[in-house]
Amino acid sequence: MSFDEKGTWIYAVLVVVVPGAYGVAILGQAGNTPVAQIDYVPMMLTAIGVTIVLAIVAHILVAIGSPKEADKRDERDTSIDRHGELVGSYVLYVGVLIALGLVMARAEYFWIAHAIFVAFVLSGLTTSAVKIVAYRRGF
Amino acid sequence: MAKPTRVTNDIRRLRFANGEMTQAELADRVGVTRQTIIAIERGRYSPSLEMAFQIAWAFKAPLDDVFQYPDSQAEPRDQGATL
Numbered sequence: 001m002s003f004d005e006k007g008t009w010i011y012a013v014l015v016v017v018v019p020g021a022y023g024v025a026i027l028g029q030a031g032n033t034p035v036a037q038i039d040y041v042p043m044m045l046t047a048i049g050v051t052i053v054l055a056i057v058a059h060i061l062v063a064i065g066s067p068k069e070a071d072k073r074d075e076r077d078t079s080i081d082r083h084g085e086l087v088g089s090y091v092l093y094v095g096v097l098i099a100l101g102l103v104m105a106r107a108e109y110f111w112i113a114h115a116i117f118v119a120f121v122l123s124g125l126t127t128s129a130v131k132i133v134a135y136r137r138g139f
Numbered sequence: 140m141a142k143p144t145r146v147t148n149d150i151r152r153l154r155f156a157n158g159e160m161t162q163a164e165l166a167d168r169v170g171v172t173r174q175t176i177i178a179i180e181r182g183r184y185s186p187s188l189e190m191a192f193q194i195a196w197a198f199k200a201p202l203d204d205v206f207q208y209p210d211s212q213a214e215p216r217d218q219g220a221t222l
Contacts, residue, residue: 003172005174069172072172073172074172074175075171075187076175076184076186077172135174137183138144138178138182138183138184139184
């Protein structure tokens with residue numbers, strides 16, 4: 001498995017686990033509190049920060065584990081990366097349109113923020129999934 | 140799932156014909172990862188023209204000794220000269 005593929009797997013796991021934990025925490029509050037009163041900002045910022053920090057730490061650990069392959073990237077890695085990012089961007093566009101619709105409908109900030117957050121998460125997940133399929137099945 | 144590329148190759152045979160060159164050695168000569176050489180050998184990745192030439196040079200062989208494209212093999216090689 002190439003260095004880039006390992007990074008893709010790590011990101012795929014992180015983008016499921018961390019926002020998943022955040023989602024469980026938020027849903028726990030949403031059951032008995034009106035969404036406008038949920039203080040989601042610190043938790044959302046924490047989830048974003050934890051994802052970024054863990055991705056960096058995991059990247060460093062993988063590089064330490066196989067220093068010869070660290071940051072070795074060739075044209076196949078670049079092509080697969082572009083392909084994954086392109087497909088992921090379509091998901092992001094849809095999420096942004098939904099968020100825009102919520103703004104125009106004067107929805108609660110809670111829903112607008114979460115539409116954008118979910119768009120980022122699904123975009124990252126799609127990007128990772130497309131890249132993993134390309135690595136495993138061919139590109 | 141359909142094969143992602145119709146380009147076929149003789150890299151595996153050529154590696155063994157060239158002193159049993161390993162995938163890692165070929166990867167080092169071409170400047171790519173070993174995983175990319177494996178993907179090309181298995182028909183899971185079609186390399187760029189530049190990488191294809193670099194692989195051919197590593198074997199000191201002409202490009203079409205290393206890579207083949209099924210449809211083009213049926214056509215006469217000097218077709219361009221007859222036009």
